[in-house]
Amino acid sequence: MPASVPDLLRLVVVPVLVWAAYRDVKTRRVPSVTWKPVFALGAVLFVWDGLTAFAAGGQPWLFFLVGAGISLLIVIPAAYGFWRFGAFGGADAKALIVLALLFPTYPIYEVGAVQLPLVWTPTGAFALTILANTVLVGACYPLALAAGNALAGRFTPTMFVGRPVRWSEVERTHGRLLEDGEGFTRSGLDLDALRMYLRWRGATLSDLREDPSQYRDPGSLPAEPSPAGDGAVADGGVVEDEWGAEAFLADVGSAYGTTPAGLRAGLDVLTTRETVWVSPGIPFLVPILLGLLVGLTYGDLLIGALLTAGVL
Structure with missing residues (x-):
């Protein structure tokens, strides 16, 4: 028929x-x-x-x-x-x-x-x-991630949910950080939110890594921040708001559920480590x-x- x-x-x-x-x-x-x-x-x-x-x-x-x-x-x-x-x-x-x-x-x-x-x-x-x-x-998908990590000799609790990414590739990577300052986390910084933050500041992750103390200071925030977009990948003194995290979220309203504390923790990791674990998501x-x-x-x-x- x-x-x-x-x-x-x-x-x-x-x-x-x-x-x-x-x-x-x-x-x-x-x-x-x-x-x-x-x-x-x-x-x-x-x-x-x-x-x-x-x-x-x-x-x-x-x-x-x-x-x-x-x-x-x-x-x-x-x-x-x-x-x-x-x-x-x-x-x-x-x-x-x-x-x-x-x-x-x-x-x-x-x-x-x-x-x-x-x-x-x-x-x-x-x-x-x-x-x-x-x-x-x-x-x-988790089985494929685990197989790839196993073949590379990476046997960790995160091998079923993530993969390591060099910091220089993070701005072009989709997903979420699987670590913060205290170790493994399933609620790490969303990398779309990271891109929004960087565009808002008019900076790159490389800029932040070169002088993290400057960017931690809220006094370094731009007078007129740039549009943050939606985070898509493109075809000194006492610091009260480290990295300007609260100012950023107050300005953009929402960034994929990111909190000031979560943004700070993610930036601390990304500016100090050569490789980070990322959950790429499906x-x-x-x-x-x-x-x-x-x-x-x-x-x-x-x-x-x-x-x-x-x-x-």
């Missing part, structure tokens, strides 16, 4: 997601306008599928109701919840919401004599398959893309594993 028109139209999201994943890796920024056309397409196809299934009645209508219910009541709320509680970014949530609208049920594609996807879930809810595949693929659009591609070809990884193990 050849693919239906809606199923062929759904494939438009693949190049869009490829581009978005590339942007996520390079800049951790994806314009919101990226998702508007595919969201509109998803809404149209969602209604199209619903009307087609309703007209057919019976099992097609039941499958659509189950798939649509799981998309609207589980996958979309889960995507919003993950974003709301900081598990991933807004672009990741928007991508999953778009995919939930586009794929409430399993699409069908024929490649020669083979019908894809190969492995279906009992519910037929493809959006849930994408989400499950994404989580499983994302879980491989550019989560990559696991989402891979979860979709695996879903479109193989199908559901979890169900496949359970079938292989003889559980199902």
Whole structure:
């Protein structure tokens, strides 16, 4: 059976997601306008599928109701919840919401004599398959970090969550410091906030390292600070506010949850150490893309594993 028109139209999201994943890796920024056309397409196809299934009645209508219910009541709320509680970014949530609208049920594609996807879930809810595949693929990221660190002989408690970065590369690195003045921390300085601070001061990390005592002095703050931006990577006397941290945050309002104490601790580390441990974070659009591609070809990884193990 050849693919239906809606199923062929759904494939438009693949190049869009490829581009978005590339942007996520390079800049951790994806314009919101990226998702508007595919969201509109998803809404149209969602209604199209619903009307087609309703007209057919019976099992097609039941499958659509189950798939649509799981998309609207589980996958979309889960995507919003993950974003709301900081598990991933807004672009990741928007991508999953778009995919939930586009794929409430399993699409069908024929490649020669083979019908894809190969492995279906009992519910037929493809959006849930994408989400499950994404989580499983994302879980491989800490293992890849640990493997890289192990091959380099770096056996530390941080080997599953970070990697060492020379201070000279920090301004071009995404992620968060994993250390402060007292040792390991999971709430270190966000490097986007660091870039905001440096742009605000009109300085570089190299400047701060050359004369940290000068920059610790709030008297060295510029009379008219430069715009801090959003932190994206570009394609003497008694010191009451070391590094001008409070003045910076008072001026910009917010910098990814950074506190004056956290900014000071991060700057102290970055101006005194040659190498720092950084948690690069997951550019989560990559696991989402891979979860979709695996879903479109193989199908559901979890169900496949359970079938292989003889559980199902």
